[in-house]
Amino acid sequence: MPRKAWGLTVLLLITLLVFAGLLALSWLRIRPATVPGEVVAGKRVWQKYGCVECHTILGNGGYVGPDLTHVAGSRQEKDLRRFLTTPARMRPHARRRHPPVKPTEVEALMAYFYFLDRLQVKGWPPRTVLETEISAPDPDQGTREGDQE
Amino acid sequence: MLRYLFAKLFSRLFHRQGEPTPGRPREYPSQGVAYPYALAAFLFFGIQSLVATAGALDQVIPDLPVPVPFEVGRSIHLNLAIFWPLLGAMGLAYYFFVAEAGTDLASRRLARGQFLIFTLILLLDLGALSLKLTEGREYLEAIPPLDWALVLASVIFAYNLGRTYLKHGVPRGRPTLLAFLLGAITLVAFFVPNLFFYPHPAADEIVKFWVVHLWEEGSLELVATAVLAAVLLAVLGEGRAAIEGALWLELFLVVASSILSTAHHYYWIGLPSYWMWIGGVFSGLQLVPILLLTFSAAKGFRRGRWRRLDPASKLSLAMVASSVFYHLTGAGLLGFTLAIPRLNLYAHGTYLTSAHAHLALFGAFGLMILAGSFYVLTRHLELSRAEGRRAWLGLALVNLGLVVMGGALALAGFLQAYLWRVVGGDFMEVQGLIRPYLGLRAAGGAFFAVGDLLLVWAILAPAWRQRHLFLRELAFWRA
Ligand code: HEM
Ligand code: HEM
Numbered sequence: 001m002p003r004k005a006w007g008l009t010v011l012l013l014i015t016l017l018v019f020a021g022l023l024a025l026s027w028l029r030i031r032p033a034t035v036p037g038e039v040v041a042g043k044r045v046w047q048k049y050g051c052v053e054c055h056t057i058l059g060n061g062g063y064v065g066p067d068l069t070h071v072a073g074s075r076q077e078k079d080l081r082r083f084l085t086t087p088a089r090m091r092p093h094a095r096r097r098h099p100p101v102k103p104t105e106v107e108a109l110m111a112y113f114y115f116l117d118r119l120q121v122k123g124w125p126p127r128t129v130l131e132t133e134i135s136a137p138d139p140d141q142g143t144r145e146g147d148q149e
Numbered sequence: 150m151l152r153y154l155f156a157k158l159f160s161r162l163f164h165r166q167g168e169p170t171p172g173r174p175r176e177y178p179s180q181g182v183a184y185p186y187a188l189a190a191f192l193f194f195g196i197q198s199l200v201a202t203a204g205a206l207d208q209v210i211p212d213l214p215v216p217v218p219f220e221v222g223r224s225i226h227l228n229l230a231i232f233w234p235l236l237g238a239m240g241l242a243y244y245f246f247v248a249e250a251g252t253d254l255a256s257r258r259l260a261r262g263q264f265l266i267f268t269l270i271l272l273l274d275l276g277a278l279s280l281k282l283t284e285g286r287e288y289l290e291a292i293p294p295l296d297w298a299l300v301l302a303s304v305i306f307a308y309n310l311g312r313t314y315l316k317h318g319v320p321r322g323r324p325t326l327l328a329f330l331l332g333a334i335t336l337v338a339f340f341v342p343n344l345f346f347y348p349h350p351a352a353d354e355i356v357k358f359w360v361v362h363l364w365e366e367g368s369l370e371l372v373a374t375a376v377l378a379a380v381l382l383a384v385l386g387e388g389r390a391a392i393e394g395a396l397w398l399e400l401f402l403v404v405a406s407s408i409l410s411t412a413h414h415y416y417w418i419g420l421p422s423y424w425m426w427i428g429g430v431f432s433g434l435q436l437v438p439i440l441l442l443t444f445s446a447a448k449g450f451r452r453g454r455w456r457r458l459d460p461a462s463k464l465s466l467a468m469v470a471s472s473v474f475y476h477l478t479g480a481g482l483l484g485f486t487l488a489i490p491r492l493n494l495y496a497h498g499t500y501l502t503s504a505h506a507h508l509a510l511f512g513a514f515g516l517m518i519l520a521g522s523f524y525v526l527t528r529h530l531e532l533s534r535a536e537g538r539r540a541w542l543g544l545a546l547v548n549l550g551l552v553v554m555g556g557a558l559a560l561a562g563f564l565q566a567y568l569w570r571v572v573g574g575d576f577m578e579v580q581g582l583i584r585p586y587l588g589l590r591a592a593g594g595a596f597f598a599v600g601d602l603l604l605v606w607a608i609l610a611p612a613w614r615q616r617h618l619f620l621r622e623l624a625f626w627r628a
């Protein structure tokens with residue numbers, strides 16, 4: 001292979017190496033191996049129903065329903081449970097209902113939502129004008145949700 | 150009317166006299182393996198659009214009795230959005246690799262077998278998703294057995310190109326060949342980690358973008374850049390030295406920027422902040438090869454002997470030109486705007502992303518694949534005058550629909566980001582407020598769908614008349 005071809009291949013390997021190094025740092029930070037079993041079960045439920053087609057998590061997914069990253073921190077636990085098992089009417093539809101999950105799966109799903117709520121997401125979603133006006137500025141960047149009541 | 154404008158535009162761009170007609174480039178027997186790939190890309194694109202239109206209408210008309218639930222439709226839509234351009238890209242890589250290597254493929258049989266595996270995967274995937282059998286990961290909805298089959302297909306692809314590259318007498322220094330080869334190898338490398346389940350949601354997102362970003366903006370960007378160069382070389386007979394010089398530069402820049410710019414998907418998923426700096430800087434760098442590509446395409450067009458081209462080549466070039474336009478605007482400029490961390494904080498997870506996704510994944514990438522596929526198919530298919538007209542009208546409608554769709558989504562996204570993310574309105578109420586724009590998007594989508602069905606029809610009808618060509622190319626047991 002001529003020089004340029006080698007050059008391109010080497011450049012590719014170098015950027016991949018740098019990328020891998022940075023990823024390793026991030027990987028150590030999130031420690032994927034330490035996720036509790038209940039949370040993992042919840043993630044499987046989430047994937048089984050394909051909830052991501054209508055909801056975003058960490059901002060990635062579908063835009064039909066609200067982002068659920070911080071749903072556990074912004075709703076009453078019992079309301080959330082009821083919502084998940086007894087299908088409510090799904091706005092803006094008048095007849096169509098929200099897809100339900102089995103009562104046996106709710107526990108795991110809730111664990112997953114609590115886990116998501118506690119992830120350090122660098123102040124996303126941003127603090128909104130309404131939030132700033134209603135409550136005093138909150139130095140802690142914990143649970144915040146744009147669509148509170 | 151639009152056709153007239155196009156013709157006018159192009160005669161401006163291409164007017165040059167006293168140059169010889171570019172001879173039809175030599176055809177190698179193994180280039181035929183690309184026909185079924187190209188045809189299938191058109192076909193699955195048509196299916197995707199039909200499902201998409203139903204989904205878009207369902208979004209704006211409450212309780213619309215659509216045959217497929219929204220979540221099923223979207224999973225099909227996203228899976229196809231990744232897969233048909235990939236299928237098409239593989240066919241084109243085979244076609245132009247052979248042309249550039251100046252020798253036949255190492256194995257035609259493998260290339261045909263790979264095609265059959267890939268189409269089978271797609272058909273089974275459509276079936277599985279309709280039955281709600283989903284992996285539940287965005288863009289990677291296909292269930293694991295199909296993913297494994299996809300690995301098999303892409304390994305065959307990389308192996309076949311690699312073997313051909315190593316054949317005696319191949320000009321290994323050609324940048325086109327290297328781009329196809331590196332694209333093929335990295336396709337496999339980035340996909341394999343996605344065969345597994347990740348218990349941590351952030352880890353899942355990290356790995357998912359090795360396909361959603363590294364495939365589209367890395368591997369396939371290499372392939373698309375090389376296809377563009379090869380089309381310019383083949384259709385316009387442009388000077389090789391000039392095209393190769395620009396291509397090398399583009400490839401170096403794509404490689405330098407695309408891997409690390411994956412960072413622009415890592416801002417808010419629970420990772421350290423260094424990704425924001427890296428994402429901002431390397432997304433900026435991504436603009437440079439895109440500008441270069443635009444520039445070299447424009448130069449190629451200007452030098453081309455437009456008037457002497459056959460109608461099908463003209464149409465292919467019009468598609469290439471459309472693709473380059475969306476590459477610059479929808480992928481490059483809009484993408485870079487979204488990649489600025491301060492702006493992404495508000496734009497992330499809104500319809501602004503959707504605007505970019507459609508303009509980039511279809512506008513820049515899909516259209517380039519369709520352009521190449523159209524070129525490949527029409528080397529042998531005779532299009533009647535009516536079919537030619539239909540294709541032009543189709544392309545015009547696709548462009549019109551895409552611009553309306555992208556614009557409407559960008560407006561909807563902007564309002565959504567402002568009312569929901571900045572002001573703090575309730576998500577569902579904001580959703581109600583932006584419904585008119587989503588309606589406009591559905592209208593744009595409908596134009597788009599009508600246009601692409603015309604285009605698909607213009608290809609399928611002659612393909613059916615001359616079906617023996619394709620059937621022959623499907624017999625993978627024959628050498
Ligand atoms: C042909 C090239 C490109 C394709 C096919 C493409 C495709 C996509 C797709 C499909 C998404 C949606 C991902 C999701 O749903 O989460 C996306 C998001 C994004 N793209 Fe691109 N893109 C291209 C080029 C670019 C470029 C050149 C840039 C920057 C310079 C860019 C920046 C972004 C950013 C920042 C996002 C994330 C938006 C968000 O926060 O959700 N893209 N791209
Ligand atoms: C008939 C034309 C089309 C229509 C009506 C349409 C409609 C839709 C709808 C309703 C969604 C769901 C989420 C949203 O509202 O954005 C979507 C998402 C998406 N579509 Fe399309 N689509 C069309 C064509 C295409 C094509 C040709 C491609 C690429 C090859 C594509 C790629 C995507 C992607 C990547 C997403 C995910 C965007 C995101 O999550 O941000 N679409 N589309």
Ligand SMILES: [Fe+2]
Binds near residue numbers: 414
């Ligand atoms: Fe990206």
